[in-house]
Amino acid sequence: MSDSRYNPxxxxxxxxxxxxxxxxxxxxxxxxxxxxxxxxxxGSVVAMSLLRAGLGNLIIVDFDKVEISNLNxxxxxxxxxxxxxxxxxxxxxxxxxxxxxxxxxxxxxDARSVEELFSDVDVVAECFDVATAKQMIVETVLSRMxxxxxxxxxxxxxxxxxxxxxxKKISSRFVLVGDLExxxxxxxxxxxxxxxxxxxxxxxxxxxxxxxxxN
Amino acid sequence: MSKLxxxxxxxxxxxxxxxxxxxxxxxxxxxxxxxxAEIDGEIIxxxxxxxxxxQEGQSIELIRFVGGG
Numbered sequence: 001m002s003d004s005r006y007n008p009x010x011x012x013x014x015x016x017x018x019x020x021x022x023x024x025x026x027x028x029x030x031x032x033x034x035x036x037x038x039x040x041x042x043g044s045v046v047a048m049s050l051l052r053a054g055l056g057n058l059i060i061v062d063f064d065k066v067e068i069s070n071l072n073x074x075x076x077x078x079x080x081x082x083x084x085x086x087x088x089x090x091x092x093x094x095x096x097x098x099x100x101x102x103x104x105x106x107x108x109x110d111a112r113s114v115e116e117l118f119s120d121v122d123v124v125a126e127c128f129d130v131a132t133a134k135q136m137i138v139e140t141v142l143s144r145m146x147x148x149x150x151x152x153x154x155x156x157x158x159x160x161x162x163x164x165x166x167x168k169k170i171s172s173r174f175v176l177v178g179d180l181e182x183x184x185x186x187x188x189x190x191x192x193x194x195x196x197x198x199x200x201x202x203x204x205x206x207x208x209x210x211x212x213x214x215n
Numbered sequence: 216m217s218k219l220x221x222x223x224x225x226x227x228x229x230x231x232x233x234x235x236x237x238x239x240x241x242x243x244x245x246x247x248x249x250x251x252a253e254i255d256g257e258i259i260x261x262x263x264x265x266x267x268x269x270q271e272g273q274s275i276e277l278i279r280f281v282g283g284g
Contacts, residue, residue: 040284043284129282130282131248131249131281132249135249139251142251143258155281156283156284176278182283184283
């Protein structure tokens with residue numbers, strides 16, 4: 001059997017994406033910037049979905065390394081254990097689109113760095129694991145960054161109950177995804193399936209926000 | 216009348232409303248470190264929960280985050 005694999009050119013990828021979503025939306029997404037804060041079960045999926053959609057500028061941030069316990073739900077591979085998540089995700093995103101504009105920061109975000117790094121983005125995807133970190137970034141964007149949207153997630157642990165995961169529009173620049181109560185804890189794990197539903201609610205809400213955003 | 220509107224629902228406090236945002240969260244048994252709060256449409260940063268006095272009739276939105284992602 002001959003190997004029929006080949007690598008598409010940048011213009012081929014552009015053409016196929018334009019054909020899929022139309023020129024107007026393509027140009028809008030190409031001109032947009034999204035920061036994905038946290039590259040775990042939520043962020044690794046959000047980043048991939050946004051890139052596949054045709055997002056022009058992606059910023060990815062995480063301080064952690066890929067661990068064996070991440071493989072149950074995060075979009076990494078066994079041979080990437082030990083790498084920084086930013087490096088591993090960059091590698092995986094480049095396999096989807098080798099020409100995409102992606103900036104990676106390997107740092108632990110706090111209120112100050114959120115303001116510094118994300119003040120010019122269109123939307124921040126809150127993809128943290130820890131509740132207090134979620135609080136920090138949502139509060140920072142809403143109180144100090146009036147031109148930036150945020151799409152956050154809360155309540156994606158466990159399995160089943162797909163239909164109670166909702167996309168709630170809290171304000172014109174704040175969307176909250178999840179069932180708002182399913183928390184990790186003893187006997188309640190995280191699954192690629194349910195976290196992934198939440199993550200793609202986020203990605204879908206972000207795409208909608210970007211397309212509907214007035215310039 | 217000792218009322219506040221919390222997440223769209225009127226809540227009646229028997230004697231008087233809690234004096235500050237921290238006291239309200241304590242009463243509701245919610246960990247402030249996981250809450251984004253808004254009073255009458257304005258975000259109140261967590262560092263100001265203790266110094267933010269409440270007034271009757273205010274509309275308070277509390278968004279509590281849970282872990283997992």
